[in-house]
Amino acid sequence: MQLNAPQTTVAIGIGCKKGCPSEAIVALVxxxxxxxxCLDTDACLFxxxxxxxxxGLAKAAKTLGLPLVFLEAEVLRQVSSRAATRSSKVMALFGLPSIAETAALAGAGPGSVLLLARMSEAGASCAIAGRRDS
Structure with a gap:
């Protein structure tokens, strides 16, 4: 489940390769x-x-001034059918189509939709989700 996740307008899902520098994550977000x-929107990283x-994730969250919430695999699996993209590598490693998209969807809560499908660059990936009424 989500622990200490603040109420936000958008959920930013983040995936990254091991050792990904915070600068790459900050630039991509x-x-x-x-x-x-969504530049002036309340947000949280998931x-x-x-x-x-x-x-790199912790440092990026601090630089961006955004909370960072870690979600258990089962929470991500519950929304995986709503992911728009699929990475065979992520599927093999984590059993998920996309960490960024599933984290964004799960972080935004029930009824959420992808506002931005996964973007990837420099070892990081990012997706944004929100509720239909946002």
């Missing part, structure tokens, strides 16, 4: 928010619990 026209030991 900034670009994704601009593309989705990712897979397996990423808890990634220092």
């Amino acid at each position: 900034a670009r994704a928010l601009a593309v989705a026209s 990712t897979h619990a397996a990423k808890q030991n990634e220092p």
Whole structure:
């Protein structure tokens, strides 16, 4: 389940390769928010619990000034049928079509939709989800 997840307008799902630098994550999130026209929107970062030991994620969240919530695999699996993209590598490693998309959808809660499908660059991936009424 989500632990200490604040109420947000959009959920930003993050996936990354091991050792991904925070600068890559920050740049991708900034670009994704601009593309989705969500720059001045309350947001929170969500990712897979397996990423808890990634220092780049924690540093990126601090730089962005956004909370970072780690979600258990089962929570991500529950929304996996709503993911728009599929990575064979992520499927093989985690049994999920996309960490970024499933984290965004799960973080945004029931009835959420992808506002921006997965974007990837420099070892990081990002997706944005929100509720239909947002």
